[in-house]
Amino acid sequence: MDIDIQLIEQSKIDSVDFNNLTFGRTFTDHMLVCNFADGKWQTPQIKPYGPMLFEPSARVFHYGQAVFEGMKAFKDDNDDVFLFRPDENFNRINKSAERLAMPHVPEDVFTEGLKKLLEIENDWIKKGFGNSLYIRPFIIATEGAIAASPAEEYQFIIICSPAQSYYAGEVRVIFAEKYSRSADGGVGYAKAAGNYAAQFYPTSLAHKQGYQQIIWTDASTHQYLEEAGTMNIFFRIGDKLVTAPNNDRILDGVTRKSIIQLANDNNIEIEVRRVSVSEIKEAARLGELKEIFGSGTAAVINPIKGFKHQDYVFELPELTNSYASLFKEKLLNIQYNKSEDKHNWRVKI
Amino acid sequence: MDIDIQLIEQSKIDSVDFNNLTFGRTFTDHMLVCNFADGKWQTPQIKPYGPMLFEPSARVFHYGQAVFEGMKAFKDDNDDVFLFRPDENFNRINKSAERLAMPHVPEDVFTEGLKKLLEIENDWIKKGFGNSLYIRPFIIATEGAIAASPAEEYQFIIICSPAQSYYAGEVRVIFAEKYSRSADGGVGYAKAAGNYAAQFYPTSLAHKQGYQQIIWTDASTHQYLEEAGTMNIFFRIGDKLVTAPNNDRILDGVTRKSIIQLANDNNIEIEVRRVSVSEIKEAARLGELKEIFGSGTAAVINPIKGFKHQDYVFELPELTNSYASLFKEKLLNIQYNKSEDKHNWRVKI
Structure with missing residues (x-):
């Protein structure tokens, strides 16, 4: 696959303090941009990261045709770079795109384009447990026309942001009673931009009560716990884990499905089924609710x-021996090439 | 209020064929742009319409913080220019903004800014029944940071597009059975960008069956008819009109509320209540369903x-004597200053 490559003249990497990174605010020197026009994807470009020109009438601004993915690149002690289950992200961005009537991104643009970008940005991927390069592929509708119909022009873009180990502080949650994130027949399963903005206001109300996040419940009855909006949710009752099944309201999380597999591998009982609010409250009252964690x-x-x-x-x-820390350690060990990877989740770049 | 004004050197108006306009594809010479930064709205600018620079990490691309309005300016035979109930649009864009955790636009920026822009674009507002200038105010999150939280920087933009009488061709609709537009506790009542992209795929499936639009039903049961996504919906059973009530799933349409008022003014019986699919099908079977129209x-x-x-x-x-044509004529007569306007809906610029 051809890629037009235009490198920066002077890297900004020396101006970045890699020990004091705020999540998602620092970007690497380059980005990948691929245009969709005349019914097909054009030659991808890798070029300096920076502001881009968009029509104010671009449909993404008016009708929210925008989907994205979140991925990470990890570097091991030998300077080898790895991705974690990137095929899952590739498949999911196209599922999301389909639901928003956007064109599929071709596999070579996504995979080879990302690989080439990571080769160029290799110095931005720092070694050390917890360090990573957060990767944000996204597709947006760029056509300048405000009729309420699918655009005919799009851009697929990959930007990268160096990240340290993520610590959100102590997280307490409210189970949603009034607001909702998604409905049956909606776009909750897609990583669609509009799903996120819709959560900000209810979450700000939770903040005012001293809670950091909301666990969304089903919109019809608010009786079943679904996901936290940026995380899937697991509950440990006694020694058993439970988590909600995928459906058209809940994101099919890569970390979520990896945890389910790791639970099976480690003989931890796990049930993937509807989880009711009343069940969790009852388990809490009985002292059986041991953990809740997001993934x-x-x-x-x-x-x-x-x-x-x-x-x-x-x-x-x-x-002291939480499932949360067990799974986190097992996942990080796989991601940083410190342990066996029997499911071939780790992909070397 | 100060407005920084930078006029174009040469208008492109002579290159526009005003008798062959595609909706939403032609834009006037200027636009209004007002930045929100450091916790406040800055001095609005009127400047040449054209592409603008945005960070690829702007939150609107990733998390869908984007709301908009649709308005029209009309010119009467004396070259006076009118808006229709602009206070409704001003109030609604701020309701939408609040639901998406975005800052309210100040009234003077919206009202005086728009007035000034229309004065400058006066030549783009063509006389003649059906001709209008479609106005698109919108707010987008421009801050370049991909943490999933509300942005701290926004732009309020107004762009304008000359429009002819809108004719969508013959419209037949499918009542939604599987897909949904919004849920209780969601953002359906807001003019949020993400609400629109979510409809494109189901609508494309309707197209394949020979239907142009979907009438959305409630997401929980699909038993009640709500709105058509870009239009509110009215049903005429015998001589009585029925339309769904506003709630947090249904847009509080300006044309909708004007029709309800006009029905009352003209002694047309109208019920604002839940409308069930089974009721409409039964009325159709009995020969009592006379009209369905969108507004x-x-x-x-x-x-x-x-x-x-x-x-x-x-x-x-x-x-031959449909309510649809009655209301359309009454509305257009008010909008084009051809009839009395007892509710003071018409606002002269």
């Missing part, structure tokens, strides 16, 4: 310290 | 020729 690419595993539902407030116990 | 700023009133639900297909009768 996602950015945070890997994010332990939840407590939850609130209506007037009920529960603080989770401190555990 | 919205772009189309004003859009008569529906037929509908499909499951295996049931119904073709609406041809009426």
Whole structure:
């Protein structure tokens, strides 16, 4: 595959303090851009990262045709670089695109384009447990026309941001009672841009009550726990894990499915089924609720310290041998090439 | 209010064929742009319409923080220019912004900014019934950071597109059975960008069956008819009109509320209540379903020729004295300053 490559003259890498990174604010020297026009994807370009020109009438600004992925590149002690299950991200961005009536990105543009970009940005991928290069592939509708119909022009773009180990502080959550994230027949399963903006206001209301995130419940009854918006959610009752099944409301998370596999590999009982609010509250009352944790690419595993539902407030116990830390260690060891990888999740660049 | 004004050197108006306009593809010479930064709205600018620079990490591309309005300016035979209920659009863009955790646009930026822009673009507003200048105010999150949280930088932009009388061709609709547009507790009532992209794929499936639009039903049961995505919907059963009530799933349409008022003014019985699919199908079977029409700023009133639900297909009768044409005429007469305007909907610029 041809890629037009235009390198920067002077890297900005020396101006970056890699020990004080705010998530998602620092970008590497280059980005990949591929235009879709005249019914096909054009030759991808790798060029200096920076502002780009867009028509103010571009449909992404008006009708939200925008989907994305989140991935990470890891560097081991031998300076080898790895991705984690990148085929999952490739497949998912195209599922998301399809749901928003956008064209599929070809596999070579996604895979070879990303590989080439990572080769060029190799110095931005820092060694050390927790360090990574966060990768953000996304597709947006760029055609300048404000009729409410699918665009005929798009851009597929990959930008990269160096990241340290993600620590969100202590996270307590509210179980949603009024607001909702997605409905049956909607776009909740897609990584569609509009799914995220819709959560910001309810989340800001949670912040005012001292809670950092919301665990979304089904929009129809608010009786079943679904996902946290940027994370899938697991509950540990006794020694058993439960997590909601995938459906058209819940994102098919890569970390989520890896945890389910790791649970099976490690003889940890796991049930993938609907999880009711009343079941979790009852388990909490009986002292059987041991852990709640979220899973996602950015945070890997994010332990939840407590939850609130209506007037009920529960603080989770401190555990020394939590499943959260077990899975996080196993995932990181695979990602950083420190352990066996029997499912071939690790892909060397 | 200060406005920085930079006029174009040479208007492109002479290159535009005003008798052959495709909706939303031609834009006037200027646009209004107002930046939100450091916690406040800056001095608005009116400047030449054209591509603008955006960070590829701008949150609008990733998290869909984007809301908009649709308005029209009309010119009467004396060259006076009018807006239709612009306060409704101003109030609604801020309701939409609030739901997406975006800052409110100040009234003077919206109102005086738009007035000034229309004065400058006066030649683009063509006389003649059906001609108008379509106005698109919108707010987008421009801050270059990909953390999934509300942006701290935004742009409020107004672009304008000359429009002719809108004719969408014959419109037949499918009542949604599987896909959904919005849920209780969601953002369906907001003019949020993501609401539109989510409809494109289901609508493309309807197209394949020979139907132009979908009438969305409630996501939980698919038993109640709600709106058509870009239009509110009215049903005429016998001589009575029915339309769904506003709630957090349905847009509070300006044309919709004007029709409800006009119905009251003209002693046409109208019920604002839940409208069930089964009721409409039963009325169709009994020969009592006389009309279905959509209402919205772009189309004003859009008569529906037929509908499909499951295996049931119904073709609406041809009426000589339809409510659709009655309301359309009354609305246009008010908008073009051809009739009395007892509710003061018309606002002279």
